[in-house]
Amino acid sequence: MIRTFILLFLITFSIQIIAQQIEVCPTCKIKSIKEAVKKAKKGDRIVIKSGTYFETGIIIDKSLKLSGIGNPIIDGKNKGEVITIVADSVEVSGLTIINVISSFTQDDAAIKVKKANHFSIHDNTLKNVFFGITVQKSHHGLIENNTIASNATQEYNSGDGIHLWYSSDIEVISNKVSGLRDGIYLEFVSNSSVSKNYSSKNVRYGLHFMFSNNDKYTDNTFKNNGAGVAVMFSKKIKMFRNTFAKNWGSSSYGLLLKEIYDAEIEHNFFDQNTIGINVEGSTRIDYKNNDFINNGWAVKISGACYENKFNRNNFISNAFDISCQSKLNSNMFDQNYWSEYTGYDLDKNGIGDVPFRPVKLFSYIADQTPEAIVLLRSLFVDIINFSEKVSPVFTPDNLMDKNPLMKKIK
Amino acid sequence: MFKILKYSFFDLMRSRWSYVYFLFYLLLGFVLLFLNNDVSKAIITLLNIIIVIVPLIGTIFGIMYYYNSREFTELLLAQPLKRTTIFLGQYIGLSVSLSLSLLLGLGIPFLVYGLFESSEIWNFASLIIVGVFLTFIFVALAMNIALSNENRIKGFGYAILVWLFMAVIYDGLFLISLMLFNDYPLDKFSLIISMFNPIDLSRILILLKLDISALLGYTGALFNKFFGTNWGMFISFFVLSCWIVIPAWIIVYKSMRKDF
Numbered sequence: 001m002i003r004t005f006i007l008l009f010l011i012t013f014s015i016q017i018i019a020q021q022i023e024v025c026p027t028c029k030i031k032s033i034k035e036a037v038k039k040a041k042k043g044d045r046i047v048i049k050s051g052t053y054f055e056t057g058i059i060i061d062k063s064l065k066l067s068g069i070g071n072p073i074i075d076g077k078n079k080g081e082v083i084t085i086v087a088d089s090v091e092v093s094g095l096t097i098i099n100v101i102s103s104f105t106q107d108d109a110a111i112k113v114k115k116a117n118h119f120s121i122h123d124n125t126l127k128n129v130f131f132g133i134t135v136q137k138s139h140h141g142l143i144e145n146n147t148i149a150s151n152a153t154q155e156y157n158s159g160d161g162i163h164l165w166y167s168s169d170i171e172v173i174s175n176k177v178s179g180l181r182d183g184i185y186l187e188f189v190s191n192s193s194v195s196k197n198y199s200s201k202n203v204r205y206g207l208h209f210m211f212s213n214n215d216k217y218t219d220n221t222f223k224n225n226g227a228g229v230a231v232m233f234s235k236k237i238k239m240f241r242n243t244f245a246k247n248w249g250s251s252s253y254g255l256l257l258k259e260i261y262d263a264e265i266e267h268n269f270f271d272q273n274t275i276g277i278n279v280e281g282s283t284r285i286d287y288k289n290n291d292f293i294n295n296g297w298a299v300k301i302s303g304a305c306y307e308n309k310f311n312r313n314n315f316i317s318n319a320f321d322i323s324c325q326s327k328l329n330s331n332m333f334d335q336n337y338w339s340e341y342t343g344y345d346l347d348k349n350g351i352g353d354v355p356f357r358p359v360k361l362f363s364y365i366a367d368q369t370p371e372a373i374v375l376l377r378s379l380f381v382d383i384i385n386f387s388e389k390v391s392p393v394f395t396p397d398n399l400m401d402k403n404p405l406m407k408k409i410k
Numbered sequence: 411m412f413k414i415l416k417y418s419f420f421d422l423m424r425s426r427w428s429y430v431y432f433l434f435y436l437l438l439g440f441v442l443l444f445l446n447n448d449v450s451k452a453i454i455t456l457l458n459i460i461i462v463i464v465p466l467i468g469t470i471f472g473i474m475y476y477y478n479s480r481e482f483t484e485l486l487l488a489q490p491l492k493r494t495t496i497f498l499g500q501y502i503g504l505s506v507s508l509s510l511s512l513l514l515g516l517g518i519p520f521l522v523y524g525l526f527e528s529s530e531i532w533n534f535a536s537l538i539i540v541g542v543f544l545t546f547i548f549v550a551l552a553m554n555i556a557l558s559n560e561n562r563i564k565g566f567g568y569a570i571l572v573w574l575f576m577a578v579i580y581d582g583l584f585l586i587s588l589m590l591f592n593d594y595p596l597d598k599f600s601l602i603i604s605m606f607n608p609i610d611l612s613r614i615l616i617l618l619k620l621d622i623s624a625l626l627g628y629t630g631a632l633f634n635k636f637f638g639t640n641w642g643m644f645i646s647f648f649v650l651s652c653w654i655v656i657p658a659w660i661i662v663y664k665s666m667r668k669d670f
Contacts, residue, residue, distance in 0.1 A: 248621070369588050370627065379458075
């Protein structure tokens with residue numbers, strides 16, 4: 001990865017020595033970007049100065065650098081796609097692109113990258129767009145520091161902020177995405193990383209993985225989305241240090257795992273989600289050092305889940321810590337901190353002497369008979385939960401943390 | 411009737427138990443707010459307490475007041491007064507004084523902790539309204555039991571049983587029936603069943619107002635669809651009112667025919 005970037009840098013650097021600079025501004029000789037692209041030679045730099053340009057269908061078919069200086073605005077006037085990149089080594093930066101909603105059947109994007117490698121799209125602002133940045137069958141790209149905002153209200157007539165499809169080795173860093181369908185969407189994407197992004201108020205998911213393997217997402221924040229992150233049908237995904245907050249609603253959740261294998265979920269922070277992690281079929285997943293605070297359900301498991309390990313997580317003030325519909329086979333809970341734990345520690349080794357059972361009887365019943373949830377917070381439910389806690393009869397007896405910690409992990 | 415009401419009310423205002431009740435709520439409110447300092451969270455905790463404690467206190471107070479003021483009632487009966495006036499006056503006087511203790515006892519701490527500046531004021535108001543309804547309902551039930559039982563021990567026993575049934579046993583039967591008929595669509599059934607118990611109805615009315623309603627999922631959405639409409643609100647308050655009017659009417663009916 002790093003090697004290819006150094007190579008890329010050397011190539012662009014060597015080209016730059018002989019590259020020309022073409023200026024575009026409303027009072028210059030060249031007044032339109034399209035014209036500038038036509039006149040430019042491979043490796044040239046096009047500087048777009050401040051002003052408003054009404055243009056669509058700018059096709060970049062040779063290696064160029066488009067840089068905006070002084071916040072130039074390209075207004076698509078809702079007539080179609082604005083920039084389409086079809087050549088390798090193209091850089092687009094400093095542009096503001098607005099009004100790219102034309103037809104819901106064409107998937108128009110503000111910037112589309114089609115079968116082009118080594119692209120870099122950074123420091124752009126995209127507003128009122130259908131799709132923000134779409135990348136198709138392209139490899140080795142960088143998408144950094146872009147701000148994408150729109151005002152999607154319904155799933156069927158809105159697009160994604162950053163949409164990657166059949167691509168690999170893409171880095172998506174420090175973007176802000178809000179008000180779209182999916183903030184960031186990856187389908188058939190491998191060896192890519194999504195980090196330090198802020199995804200909020202999206203109609204569907206903050207980040208969405210489909211059939212994508214060997215990717216990682218780290219240090220992102222997902223707030224107030226329809227649901228935080230959905231990872232589906234993917235293998236070997238690493239999820240580190242992300243924040244999932246306030247994904248609150250009757251069918252909402254922080255993180256959805258569906259048919260996932262060999263994932264690592266570490267140091268994430270789940271705060272005030274209806275469901276922290278909703279798991280539907282997952283195998284060999286390590287949950288380590290995560291914080292689950294003030295969620296409705298911290299972890300809700302349904303369907304076949306095998307060999308999942310929960311180690312050193314904090315479960316604090318959740319209405320339900322764990323709920324599961326079936327028996328959990330060979331899933332391990334070890335050395336977690338549970339705020340509901342009321343046991344004692346006589347030998348003062350920081351580990352409670354009595355095992356903790358994270359599944360409450362009522363959450364077990366509510367999974368069997370969903371309508372029973374209307375009895376939430378009634379005195380009867382408190383009583384049966386208490387009696388079950390004292391002498392467990394119904395809840396699965398192998399499901400317990402044998403070494404619950406006495407103190408919260410910092 | 412108003413004179414009797416006033417007399418009962420001021421009699422209770424002077425009594426020690428009203429102050430105990432008032433101080434209990436005052437302390438509870440302050441402790442709750444002191445412990446988590448967040449008005450919205452305190453309201454959720456308060457919900458649990460209100461739906462259990464208010465009916466219990468209403469029941470015990472109702473039955474105690476009737477038995478204690480029995481001599482005075484007999485004295486009043488000797489006067490040229492209508493029986494309806496005497497008993498309804500006592501009932502309303504008692505309920506109003508209990509409601510006032512509730513309102514002031516919880517209102518003062520929440521006001522001190524800045525209720526008016528928070529957006530929770532409506533949730534708090536609905537909590538108090540529900541509390542007042544529950545007070546009226548359970549005082550009426552208690553007076554009914556007292557009227558039909560001369561034996562104080564029996565009366566107390568029945569009153570506690572009624573409270574226990576409404577607060578705990580009803581939900582247990584409800585849950586068992588839900589589990590038994592698991593294979594059938596149950597949302598309408600659960601909606602209807604929860605309508606028939608004032609404690610359940612109050613709990614759901616408040617739960618749906620709070621953030622926590624998202625936990626109720628699909629069933630909650632169905633409940634919200636019903637209670638969210640004006641029609642649903644009207645029906646639920648109508649049912650709560652029925653719970654007051656019918657026992658109160660039975661008080662009148664029984665007192666007319668009772669041989670003192």
